[in-house]
Amino acid sequence: MTIAPTPGAQNRAFIVTHRAVLAIAIPMTLGYITTPLLGITDTAVIGRTGEAAALAGLAIGAAVFDLVFASLNFLRASTTALVAQAHGRRDEREQIAVFCRSMILSLGIGLLLLALSPVLLKAGLALMGAEGRVAEVTSIYFSTRILAGPLTLSNFTIMGFILGRGKGSLALALQILLNGVNILLSILLGLHFGWGVSGVAWGAVAGEATAAIVGLAVILIRTERSLLPSMAELLDRQQLGELFALNRDILIRSFVLLGAFTLLTRIGTGFGAVTLAANALLMNFFMVASFYLDGVANAAEQIVGRAVGARYRPAFDQAVRLTTVWSFGLAITSMVFFLLVGGAIIDAMTTAADVREVARIFLPWAAVTALTGALAFQMDGVFIGAAWSSDMRNMMLAAFVGYLIALAIFVPLLGNHGLWLALNLFLAFRGLFLALRLKSRSRQTFADSQC
Secondary structure, three states: OOOOOOOHHHHHHOOOOHHHHHHHHHHHHHHHHHHHHHHHHHHHHHHHHOOOHHHHHHHHHHHHHHHHHOOOOHHHHHHHHHHHHHHHOOHHHHHHHHHHHHHHHHHHHHHHHHHHHHHHHHHHHHHHHHHHHHHHHHHHHHHHHHHHHHHHHHHHHHHHHHOOOOHHHHHHHHHHHHHHHHHHHHHHHHHHHHOOOHHHHHHHHHHHHHHHHEEEEEEEEOOOOOOOOOHHHOOOOOHHHHHHHHHHHHHHHHHHHHHHHHHHHHHHHOOHHHHHHHHHHHHHHHHHHHHHHEEEEHHHHHHHHHHHHHHHHHHHHHHHHHHHHHHHHHHHHHHHHHHHHHHHHHHHHHHOOHHHHHHHHHHHHHHHHHHHHHHHHHHHHHHHHHHHHHHHHHHHHHHHHHHHHHHHHHHHHHHHHHHHHHHHHHHHHHHHHHHHHHHHHHHHOOHEEEO
């Protein structure tokens, strides 16, 4: 069947190239790589105090904060998708309207979390089992860090808006600014001025505030006042409904994903401390792979969203094709690299002989996660960009059911090998199930582009 652009779509046609994919994927990958430096710096700052309770309290406080806010990253993804689609339609006014709606939602949720912070802190302390001095340090860190809640969510929206417009370099610059200010002030306040955990927390607040102010300033400077939406446009029922539906589905998907990895850790505890430590060490290999797989997924979100907005099928097909090539190409490279030098990396990460030995046994399972997860990350980007969020939610639930079945069958038979097999199957299920929906969904979306 011959595909032709819809009336007017030819004027919105654009070519998708490897350069266009990498222009988003590389900056975002670099941005993701800078994030772990925060944890390393904070740990080093508090580690210099020599107080084990302070280090434990910091770890728990950061974990509680990340647990709450990582689940709210849907604000970034939904903004990217809807802005990219408006960008594809060349509707600058709607791009700004999406940004404003998402910013209002981000600030509202952030203020709600701030009001609920005592409850969140209490629940976090109970969940983590923190007591005494550890609980005290956790409270100091979290109570200060949560003040940046509205700013953190605002930065999600700012990042989503910038990515939706395809400005990967600007997104990287803001990420480096946020992390850079955070790191510098954590060292200055935490060590030089002796504020300890409180200084580290205030460094994080300052980093979020700086990035939010600069990001908002850049957007406002580049926006014509005539494009600012009216209140009626902001409260448009159809547009708000689309935003909330997209956010809801991505949130459900995120919670299921979080549950899957929590279950992985929980089952792993049953194999003893050494195996649990080895698994935790090996999961860092998957985390490293996720940096660039997420970068490619971000490229897919923007380019696919733009193609859907433009109703230009050739760009959509090329975006799917090129991001698939890059996702699998990088994943295969990563897998081979970890298989070849993974043992040396394990030795560098721990001096415990028993953990090294166990980690080497399960290294192949960790190395292959990049390959089994490649399609999952890339398809997530495609489905988010196209705003096919209900399919993404449903396929995640289906993959989770498959994961539970795999755990029930293979863990009793194969022990920790079964656990890693189930994880790889879960990753593969996610990508495969979404890929099986791709043809029919794209046919529906571009129905008016076909003859």
